[in-house]
Amino acid sequence: MIDCRHVIGRMWEYLDGELPEDEAEEIRAHLDVCGRCNPQYQFQIRFLSAVVASRPGEGAPSPALAGRVKAALDSIGPDIHPAG
Amino acid sequence: MPAADPRRAAxxxxxxxxxxxxxxxxxxxxxETSEAEDLTQDTFLQAIRHWEQYQPGSNARAWLFTICRNLRSRQAERRARVEATDAAELENLAAAALHATMVPVDPTGGFFDAPELGDVIRRELDKLPEEYREVVALSDLDDLSYAGISQVLGVPVGTVKSRLFRGRRLLQEALVEYARDAGLLGRSGGEA
Structure with a gap:
């Protein structure tokens, strides 16, 4: 049986999906019933969602970039060989 | 103990x-003297375990130094792994302590849903020291796993975790401060 300290100490790894499934399952079960840990879990989920939502657009490059890259590739000419 | 057997005597x-x-x-x-004594002892223990690999008459001192240095490197790697793990757990606990200050006013972080938070987060992310900002960005904006970030940055996974958790905590502290100043939190208690 895991305790609150264990759950709090592994909260980020749990939220990031980086724990082994059996440990994640134990933490999930604890969070379902613990009045101390659950609010913190909700708090961190909201925080991470806000950070993800703050992503600037989809990071689309300027329309000119594709042309710039192609021009740079063209300037090398056809005489290139695969690495290795 | 007297060196009775010829292998030991040699x-x-x-x-x-x-x-x-x-x-x-x-x-x-x-x-540090006691660490140096331990390391010296371990070096000789390791040397006798691998005595057959020693070429008699070759540079004994260089052979022992090599063993000593390799042992020390492994010790340092182990220590770094333990410290990084400890640091990651401490950051989790520090995040919990920050959350504890929010319990009286906004226990589940409703203020994170405020429409202006996106701009504030981007601004505060930009202010983070680079070693934290790049890890938070790779994890939370680019969806890389700890292993993926470790590969990109060339640092151990434990270091990724400690930097990521520290970066998130610093960001949270800044956002909580913003929320307090902007009046986004309840005023019924917990204000300093």
């Missing part, structure tokens, strides 16, 4: 004259 004769030199070298690595 080891003692060839290796023990270099004890002081090994200790001095160990001390130069550890800078």
């Amino acid at each position: 080891f003692d004769a060839e290796m023990l004259p270099h004890l002081e030199a090994v200790y001095r070298f160990a001390l130069s690595l550890t800078r």
Whole structure:
């Protein structure tokens, strides 16, 4: 049986999906019933969602970039060989 | 214990004259006398375990120094792994302590849903020291796993975790401060 300290100490790894499934399952079960840990879990989920939502657009490059890259590739000419 | 068997006698004769030199070298690595003594002892234990690999008449001191240095490197790697793990757990606990200050006013972080938070988060992310900002960005904006970030940055996963958790906590602290100043939190208690 895991305790609150264990759950709090592994909260980020749990939220990031980086724990082994059996440990994640134990933490999930604890969070379902613990009045101390659950609010913190909700708090961190909201925080991470806000950070993800703050992503600037989809990071689309300027329309000119594709042309710039192609021009740079063209300037090398056809005489290139695969690495290795 | 007397060196009764010939293998041990040969080891003692060839290796023990270099004890002081090994200790001095160990001390130069550890800078601490008891650690240097432990490392010296471990070096000789490792040397006798691999005695058959020693070429008689070759440079015994260099062989012992190599063993000593390799042992020290492994110790340092182990220590770094433990420290990084400890740091990650401490950051989790620090995040919990920050959350505890929010319990009276906004226990589940409703203020994170405020429409202006996106701009504030981007601004505060930009203010983070680079070593934290890049890890938070790779994890939370680019969806890389700890292993993926470790590969990109060339640092151990434990270091990724400690930097990521520290970065998130610093960001949270800044957002909580913003929320307090902007009046996004309840005023019923918990205000400093």
